[in-house]
Amino acid sequence: MKLVVQVKLLPTPEQAWALTATLRACNQAATHAAAIAHAKNLTDRNGLQQEVYAELKAVFGLSAQPAVRVVKKVVDAYTTLKANLRAGNLGRPGSKRRIKAESKPVTFRPRAAQPFDDRCLSWQLDQQTVSVWTTAGRLKKVRFACSPETLKLLAAHRRGESDLIERDGTFYLMATCDVPEAGPYEPEYFVGVDLGIANIATTSTGHQAAGRGLNRYRTRQQKLRAKLQKKRTKSARRRLKERRRREQRHVKNTNHIIAKRIVTEAQRTSAGIALEDLGGIRHRARLRKPQRVTLRSWAFAQLGEFIAYKAHRQGVPVVHVDPAHTSQTCCECGYIDKRNRVDQALFVCRNCGVVAHADRNASHNIAHRGAVVWNAGRESRVPAAP
Secondary structure, three states, X not given: OEEEEEEEEEOOXXXXXXXXXXXXXXXXXXXXXXXXHHHHOOOOHHHHHHHHHHHHHHHHOOOHHHHHHHHHHHHHHHHXXXXXXXXXXOOOOOOHHHHHHHHOOOOOOOOOOEEEOOOOEEEXXXXXXXXXXXXXXXXXXXXXXXXXXXXXXXXXXXEEEEEEEEEOOEEEEEEEEEOOOOOOOOOOOEEEEEEOOOEEEEEOOOOEEEOHHHHHHHHHHHHHHHHHHHHOOHHHHHHHHHOOOHHHHHHHHHHHHHHHHHHHHHHHOOOEEEEEOOOOHHHHOOOOHHHHHHHHOOOHHHHHHHHHHHHHHHOOOEEEEOOOOOOOXXXXXXXXXXXXXXXXXXEEOOOOOOEEEXXXXXXXXXXXXXXXXXHHHOOOOOOOOO
């Protein structure tokens, strides 16, 4: 499986200037190439490269390999755009949003990420430095910082491209590592994971990650942002810039902790993990206006991805199930009724009278569906006919 590892670059002022200039030049070249691709409807990499390769080198000062990487970045951007259009992520055919996306070329921010392959970027892991191509020449001995675990991961499994990123004046390299997966085992049972807002994750084995603290933190951050935005002063804008990604990092760290605990418990008990397939829930849900901010900030997809990749790395089987009516179905008798869900926390079956925590009941339904999906997808063990 592929993991992305982040390291922080520690360049000198001269090296930082060269890296900034390189990002600007590469993204200006990418925007120019994207405009030509849109005007001439060039969708394949070879056709676009033949059209713009010489101009990228002569006008924007790119070397041969960086020019090739720029063309690849443009083609990948248009491939992503077409995939979003096919999936309906940019609206229905004829909608204003879709027409706007289709009618103009893709553009790149001046400091957007730029991929570098091994010809443009080399790692000296024993010295914790990198050598990277720039428009000002090759920069050697650019120091970077990372944890000892990250360094071991880079030394053993780094493969392919690395992306150069600048965030608020700080440079990072995002390196791709091809980590071998552990062999999957036959699960004895499945742990159902119900994702929610009041409770971030509830498992059928009894673990419950309460969302009260995280929701309070988000509410406080939202109020602080509103106060700073009203001030409209230079110091307020500086404070907003400092706090821009703080909430994202806090939520990401929380999701990592929850995912690790769920996967560790499943691996210890030789169980599989059943997750809800919640794709498109934000478009399907109909909520009151005060609830929309809470739903939009719900990082359920990130938590699901963390659980899935940690499980695959450890060999824990993972299945995704249909989430329909999991909160309205009794896990004891299977009776479905909207009125079974009395409120957010209470579930009372109107058929058999069982009383349970609503999220715990839903997690048992998800676990049952996970076992059904797993058994349906397994290879047949019926011996072949003689």
